[in-house]
Amino acid sequence: MLSSIPLDDQLALLMRGASFGDAQLHQVMARELRERLEESARTGTPLRVYLGVDPTSSDLHLGHTVPLRKLRQFQDLGHHVIFLIGSFTALVGDPSDKDAARPQQTREQVRAHARTYVEQVYRLLDREKTEIEYNDRWLAPLTFEDLIRLSSHFTVQQFLTRDNFHGRMERGEPIWLHEFYYALMQAYDAVALRTDVQVGGTEQLFNLMAGRKLMEVHGQRPQVCLTLPILVGTDGVLRMSKSTGNYIGISEPPEVQYGKVMSIPDEAMRNYCDLVTRWTPAQVEQFFADQSAGRLHPRDAKMQLAREIVDIFYGREAAEAAEEHFRAVFQQQELPPDMPVFHLEAPANVVDLMMRLGLVNSKSQARRLVEQRGVRLDGSEVDSVARIIEPGREQVLQVGRRRFVRIVAP
Numbered sequence: 292m293l294s295s296i297p298l299d300d301q302l303a304l305l306m307r308g309a310s311f312g313d314a315q316l317h318q319v320m321a322r323e324l325r326e327r328l329e330e331s332a333r334t335g336t337p338l339r340v341y342l343g344v345d346p347t348s349s350d351l352h353l354g355h356t357v358p359l360r361k362l363r364q365f366q367d368l369g370h371h372v373i374f375l376i377g378s379f380t381a382l383v384g385d386p387s388d389k390d391a392a393r394p395q396q397t398r399e400q401v402r403a404h405a406r407t408y409v410e411q412v413y414r415l416l417d418r419e420k421t422e423i424e425y426n427d428r429w430l431a432p433l434t435f436e437d438l439i440r441l442s443s444h445f446t447v448q449q450f451l452t453r454d455n456f457h458g459r460m461e462r463g464e465p466i467w468l469h470e471f472y473y474a475l476m477q478a479y480d481a482v483a484l485r486t487d488v489q490v491g492g493t494e495q496l497f498n499l500m501a502g503r504k505l506m507e508v509h510g511q512r513p514q515v516c517l518t519l520p521i522l523v524g525t526d527g528v529l530r531m532s533k534s535t536g537n538y539i540g541i542s543e544p545p546e547v548q549y550g551k552v553m554s555i556p557d558e559a560m561r562n563y564c565d566l567v568t569r570w571t572p573a574q575v576e577q578f579f580a581d582q583s584a585g586r587l588h589p590r591d592a593k594m595q596l597a598r599e600i601v602d603i604f605y606g607r608e609a610a611e612a613a614e615e616h617f618r619a620v621f622q623q624q625e626l627p628p629d630m631p632v633f634h635l636e637a638p639a640n641v642v643d644l645m646m647r648l649g650l651v652n653s654k655s656q657a658r659r660l661v662e663q664r665g666v667r668l669d670g671s672e673v674d675s676v677a678r679i680i681e682p683g684r685e686q687v688l689q690v691g692r693r694r695f696v697r698i699v700a701p
């Protein structure tokens with residue numbers, strides 16, 4: 292059932308946070324969305340709204356929740372929401388925010404990641420009201436003739452003006468032909484789904500607008516595009532991404548989520564407050580005003596943010612428990628009582644052991660952490676990548692601020 296909330300209030304809610312980098316385009320999209328909402332209310336027909344996500348890893352992270360929360364707003368207003376898994380586009384890889392071509396995945400990798408995405412998305416969307424789609428259903432059957440026809444509606448110049456491609460051209464770095472196909476495929480998703488609204492990140496604007504173009508070509512009414520700001524990762528600089536390791540997974544344990552939020556730089560806090568909390572704009576402004584006036588200590592402010600984020604996914608009790616865990620481990624320098632236990636049978640190099648225990652994604656990451664004094668054994672810094680850990684006694688290996696393993700004799 293469609294919401295009875297006044298249309299002006301609905302429009303303000305749905306346009307909140309939308310960012311296009313162009314005031315005129317913002318006005319166009321707001322006007323078109325208003326027209327769609329008016330028609331929807333008049334006819335009683337819900338809008339078809341979708342978000343497409345490529346399953347490039349096994350986990351959704353906080354960055355994904357920014358557009359997902361927008362989908363939930365549409366859903367709560369009574370509209371039909373489609374979560375599209377890029378089961379075919381993931382074979383190419385989205386170049387929109389990359390300075391180099393993405394590694395291509397196999398069909399088996401894509402299918403494995405897609406299975407985990409479906410369950411995780413229900414942490415934010417209503418399971419009973421969400422349609423799940425896969426774009427290999429209509430993209431895989433396309434013929435070479437179809438691809439030629441789709442390509443004929445765009446010029447090479449249009450693609451090369453994009454910042455990422457333009458920068459690579461200037462640096463003399465390769466731009467692979469298959470990377471151009473990505474925007475065409477994403478644009479065709481809109482045609483296949485016959486959507487009213489598509490939600491995505493600001494780096495997706497070109498692809499979303501390409502969808503408007505192809506919908507017109509196919510005699511459809513062009514979709515409204517809503518692009519939202521990018522959430523930075525825990526480094527406070529790069530876009531949150533599993534591949535760069537600066538992510539906070541929505542399925543990670545509460546204490547891990549809490550600890551990762553506590554590690555973000557102070558200058559990234561507004562980005563998080565604006566994009567991934569349930570706070571109103573007025574609450575966010577008060578939050579920072581209290582810090583500026585000295586009424587809220589920066590550490591306490593970050594703990595408040597961490598508690599809010601964990602609460603979203605696990606509830607208040609889990610958020611409070613995660614905070615107590617953080618206080619015990621990091622503020623009181625106590626060790627977590629439930630850390631994993633590993634039985635070490637023979638001497639092991641610290642880099643090899645970190646890989647074996649799954650504490651790092653690669654040996655290069657392990658070596659970098661050691662060199663940056665980010666690895667401790669029984670509280671003392673490991674100062675060499677050649678360090679050998681001997682068996683025979685109980686020891687605690689700490690990697691970064693949040694990962695602990697208790698090493699014991701066999």
